[in-house]
Ligand SMILES: Nc1ncnc2c1ncn2[C@@H]1O[C@H](COP(=O)(O)OP(=O)(O)OP(=O)(O)O)[C@@H](O)[C@H]1O
């Protein structure tokens with residue numbers, strides 16, 4: 001029989017989540033302070049106990065407590081445990097901390113190339129024209145890369161910047177081959193990159209890039225690990241936050257093998273503040289999100305969205321979330337009321353429960369729960385008192401966090417950023433060489449003009465020599481242009497650059 005994790009107790013009995021259907025995704029919704037994070041923590045630590053790895057964004061820092069034991073338990077936790085008669089066994093969950101900014105966790109990075117033009121456009125809040133320019137930039141980089149040229153390597157923001165400068169400087173050639181990019185568009189993108197850097201995002205782009213295997217590592221004791229992404233600062237840049245999580249999701253989808261419905265998921269991914277993913281998202285992006293969510297479950301990955309109202313999640317995605325934990329919603333305004341009705345309709349009807357009414361009456365730490373049974377059928381909604389977690393509720397002490405970071409060897413390999421030769425260095429050097437050559441040519445021309453002037457009276461043929469020298473220097477410039485395409489074959493890494501669902505390159509396995 002497939003196992004399940006127990007999350008609370010209702011009048012009908014213990015309510016849980018069938019591990020075999022945990023990859024059918026889920027939703028934790030509810031107004032502020034109604035118990036969402038605690039429910040997430042209970043799910044995460046129960047998954048870890050069953051050997052399932054978890055990735056969760058920690059928006060307020062309070063999820064970090066899962067790494068510490070909840071001993072002694074707070075009064076409300078002991079009271080709740082007694083009330084529902086489920087054991088409370090204070091215990092820390094195995095946890096690892098990650099942080100895009102490398103402060104509250106091991107640095108987590110990716111390269112601009114891997115992010116791809118669609119997500120990069122989203123991060124930069126690009127207009128349509130700017131998105132077009134990014135697409136061209138990535139295409140050029142791909143073409144170079146296929147030719148084995150490292151100037152096609154876009155590792156960090158400096159690389160992207162250098163490539164855009166190159167595009168602006170060579171707009172005629174590029175316009176003919178790839179399409180027109182105006183210098184205004186490039187300048188606007190450069191400003192946005194600068195802004196992104198000022199927000200601290202330059203630390204996110206670069207190497208060593210995060211390897212997905214980190215999330216799939218197993219432990220000797222057979223327990224799963226909760227990978228906590230410190231997101232307090234990251235969420236201040238909502239576009240970067242949502243693009244990052246989306247990138248991670250799409251990478252998982254691309255990299256993980258097909259497994260169908262395994263007995264328990266390979267990974268459960270909690271996407272907190274999920275409304276940020278969908279807010280202002282163009283239809284194209286929504287379609288892709290829907291596609292990733294739909295396809296990723298057969299890779300054994302469950303995605304759980306956490307947000308205030310189910311109305312924050314588009315219907316097409318909502319309809320794929322099989323496991324629901326609905327905390328209290330308030331219905332003050334007509335918009336609230338609509339959200340309550342929408343939430344109620346999304347549950348399978350239970351004649352004994354007036355869902356719309358109960359959603360508004362739920363106490364803190366209480367939720368309407370409807371999950372899928374082991375066969376995949378929805379269990380009727382039940383008003384459930386959620387159990388307290390065994391781990392600490394609230395933020396972990398900074399000193400404890402830091403000592404865990406020191407002790408985790410795989411995470412430490414990401415501490416030091418490396419900057420190998422890529423677009424920025426190569427194109428930069430080339431631009432310098434071109435500028436120096438141009439300056440030399442100009443200098444030479446000037447000298448020759450002066451010489452010609454001085455000798456004009458002595459010899460009538462000198463002006464034609466000057467002309468021929470000028471044309472020679474022009475030939476040199478042309479050759480230089482040709483060299484850009486033909487030479488400089490550096491380190492050839494044969495990579496298939498087929499672009500996947502989000503325009504990110506498919507990596508060699
Ligand atoms: N299962 C529970 N049983 C009893 N009390 C609970 C339970 N869950 C939460 N609470 C109480 O509610 C408080 C707030 O819970 P939590 O932080 O999970 O809310 P939240 O919905 O995440 O809030 P926010 O929207 O502000 O992030 C907890 O500190 C605790 O006192």
Ligand SMILES: [Mg+2]
Nearest residue numbers: 036037038060
């Ligand atoms: Mg919370």
